Amino acid sequence: MKKIISLLVRNRPGVLSHVAGLVTRRAYNVESIAAGPTENRDITRITLVVAGDEKVLDQVIKQLRKLIDVIKIDAIPHENAMTGELALITVSFTPEKKTEIMSLIGLLGLTVKSIEKDRATVMIAGSAQSVDTAINGLAPFHIRAMARTGLVALPLDRDNF
Amino acid sequence: MTKETKKKRGRAPANGAELIVDFFERNGVDLVFGYPGGAVIPLYDALHDGNAKHVLARHEQGAAHAADGFARASGRTGVVIATSGPGATNLVTGLANAHMDSVPLVAITGQVNTSSLGTDGFQEADIYGISIPITKYNYLVKNPADLEDVLAEAFFLAGTGRPGPVLIDVPRDIQTAPAKSNGKKTVSIPGYDPRPVPDDGEVEALAGAISRSRRPVFYVGGGASGEGVSETLLKLAEDSDIAVVSTLQAKGVFPDDRELSLGLPGMHGAKYANLAINESDLIIGLGVRFDDRVVGDVRGFAPLARVAHVDVDPAEIGKRVSVDIPVAGDLKLVLDRLAKTIKPSKKPAWRERLARLKSEHPLIVPESRGNLIKPQAAIRALSEATGGEAIIVTDVGQHQMWAAQFVTSTKPRRFLSSGGLGTMGFGLPASVGAALSGTGLPVALVSGDGSFQMTLQELATVRQYDIPVKILIIDNGCLGMVRQWQEFFFDKRYSQTVFEYNPDFSALAKVYGIPGKRVENPADLTDSVRELLETPGPGLLDVVCDGGENVLPMIPAGKGQTDFYEAEENPPRPS
Known part of the structure; x- marks a missing residue:
């Protein structure tokens, strides 16, 4: 089972160390962690995707809530979450494959960030699933580099935050 | 200057x-x-x-x-x-x-x-x-x-x-850097609750469970050593015949000398404490961690009981043992509410059962053999001589467990011991702090020859500030607890646990300007302990003990609540 955990934390130096350290120290299985500013410059939002059984996830949430810098914590069920992720992918190809890959990039709805005769870097922003689809689609070519941000999320219920 | x-x-x-x-x-x-x-x-x-x-x-x-x-x-x-x-x-x-x-x-x-x-x-x-x-x-x-x-x-x-x-x-x-006071008086940290108020529904659920229980046990930890908890706990327990097991950190929160007190639970607890947990139908954890040294095998813990857990830290609830009745909040607030809600109900059958368990499985100070002092006897002598009117500090190891078993504590904050981390060397410096804490109580340290050597430099601090710490060294010439595990579980292969050299601790004390004595004969034990306590200022008594003694009873690590280790009667002393 996986859960999206959304944290609002005091924007202080070391806050990421506290969050990341806790996750490592207690041997939790974190798939992604994404941090960024919110509408309030004193507050940062950290989104974690954590895998584990109900008991483990319950502990993860309680231990994170205990961190002094954590102002608010929400476990958002996937069905109630608006989620998004961004990825940059660099693929290389032989010149004769260029047409094929360009049509694939169009088909997958990817944004071209740079293109040369034998390589291209594309960007996708969307659900985790659409990022997976793009990666799978490009897999037959040589993926030379990839950067994923990890999932960010907000609950569908607007009153919640 | x-x-x-x-x-x-x-x-x-x-x-x-x-x-x-x-x-x-x-x-x-x-x-x-x-x-x-x-x-x-x-x-x-x-x-x-x-x-x-x-x-x-x-x-x-x-x-x-x-x-x-x-x-x-x-x-x-x-x-x-x-x-x-x-x-x-x-x-x-x-x-x-x-x-x-x-x-x-x-x-x-x-x-x-x-x-x-x-x-x-x-x-x-x-x-x-x-x-x-x-x-x-x-x-x-x-x-x-x-x-x-x-x-x-x-x-x-x-x-x-x-x-x-x-x-x-x-x-x-x-x-x-230049600085001046901003004169701000209040602190507020968003998302941090300094005194979490318990949920009414959770407290009611616990009150109901206590009222229905026939064999309830309070399992009390360090979280209960706060101001005013002890009195309410005593009233609740006595009113409803609730047995009390106390972790190392809670020793004295519920007086050890009460009939309902079963002392330390877990690995080195008395058999009656663990048997009572095993027979209980309701375990009520109060400011505890359900630590592995208490619980052992999680699957075998309190098989007949529903488990309630009151803790100020919600992350402790359900961390190791599944909890049926969680109560997150300040312990004193919870107990005060329980005391108002619960109607006293006597449980003579449970009291009788507890008394029987105690009489059938008492903690025993073994007889001396070969004119060697039994460490338990030394600790009992210290407990009797101080009569509860002292702060007893321990180090870590066998002597610590014997102190937990044989020191009678009747008030909170009078038994100080490194529990969770198990830090050898904690004792002497912690005694210094305890003696300067303004309680006015005498401070006695029970240490071991291993632990004491880890921080003995603080004897200089003791001397410099003339801190009246009474140091009792349970000197068995070895790292007793590890030696015990080697004896039981490693085929008596005493790897690096026997000190082939130890200093003369009484002479060492004298070098630091502290009166030091050594006692080797069981007949001199009581008088030596009394003299240590009665001589003004700091003092050290090196109690040369039977090095083959083991801490019993013992539940091996990870075993169930009643899997007591059966030790040989008189194992040979390691050499």
Whole structure:
């Protein structure tokens, strides 16, 4: 089972160390962690995707809530979450494959960030699933580099935050 | 400079260091422990004129444990100061120790100048990063304007909610930078609740479960040592015939001499304590961690019981053992509500059963053999001679478990022991802190020849400040607890657990200007202990004991509540 955990934390130096350290120290299985500013410059939002059984996830949430810098914590069920992720992918190809890959990039709805005769870097922003689809689609070519941000999320219920 | 030439400060703080000392004065911090060094010279300069007394330990670890002992005995936040680099890293064990036992501590460390941070400067260590997992919270102050707010937050965090150590790393230039007090009085941290109020529904569920239970057991931990908990607990237990098992941290919260008291549960608890848990239909954890040394095999814990858990830290509830009745909130608030809600109900059958378990499986001080003193007898003699009117501090190992078994404690904060971390060397410095905690009680240390040698440099502190600590060394010439495990589980292969050389501890004490005696004959034991206690000032008694003695009963690690280890009657002494 996986859960999206959304944290609002005091924007202080070391806050990421506290969050990341806790996750490592207690041997939790974190798939992604994404941090960024919110509408309030004193507050940062950290989104974690954590895998584990109900008991483990319950502990993860309680231990994170205990961190002094954590102002608010929400476990958002996937069905109630608006989620998004961004990825940059660099693929290389032989010149004769260029047409094929360009049509694939169009088909997958990817944004071209740079293109040369034998390589291209594309960007996708969307659900985790659409990022997976793009990666799978490009897999037959040589993926030379990839950067994923990890999932960010907000609950569908607007009153919640 | 002597005390007479010291001038007390009577002016507003001019720099960061003075601001720290000024903060101490305004917040009732009248005693701090520490050890100076390059990166805290400005702070020590300010302390020189301050009102707070500073106790100079002989090692930063000693200073940290002393602050810890002070906090455990008094309930107030202990303060320890150390320099950067090695000074700070020497605090690590002390911080981890306080963290595991939820002891309120504020550690202030010096650091290299902010401009040198991260350059591997002389005596630079990233104590902020190092201390993250072993503190409740920590700070690196980079701006002088933040210092006062950080101090206020640190003391607030250390002493409220689930207490714990907080570290403040203060670079040298922050100490010397111009600073003035902002006069702010309140601290508020969003998302942090210093005293969580329990949910009515949860308290009612617990009250209902207690009313319906026929064989209830309170399982009490360090979280219950707070102000005013003891009295309510006693009333609840006596009114409804609830048995009480107490962890090392809670010893004395419920008086050991009560019929309903079953003492320590778990690995080295009395059989009757573990059998009562095994037969209970309701275990009520109060400020406990369901630690592996108590619970053993989680699957076999209290098989007939529903489990309730009251804790100020919701993360403890359900962490190891599944809980049927969770109550998250301040323990005193919960107990006060329970006391109002629950109607007293006598349970004569349960009382009778408990009495029978106690009489069938008593804890026994074994007879001496070969004219060797039994360590249990020495500890019992100390307990009888102090009669509960002393703070007993222990180190870690066999003597600690015997002290848990044979010292009778009747009040909270009178049995101080390193539980969670199990820090050998805790005892002597913690005794120093306990003796200076203003309780007015005598302090006796039960140590072992192993533990004592880890921090014995603090004998100099004891002498310098003439701290009347009575040191009883259970001297069995070996690392008894590990030796015991080797005997039971490693085919009597005593690898590195027998000390082939030990100093003469009584002579060692004398070198430090402390009266030292040695006792070897069981017939002299009681008088020697009495003499140790009655001689004014500090003193040391080296009790040469039977080295083959084991702590029993014992439930091997990870085993069930009733899987008692059957030891040989008289195992040979290792040589």
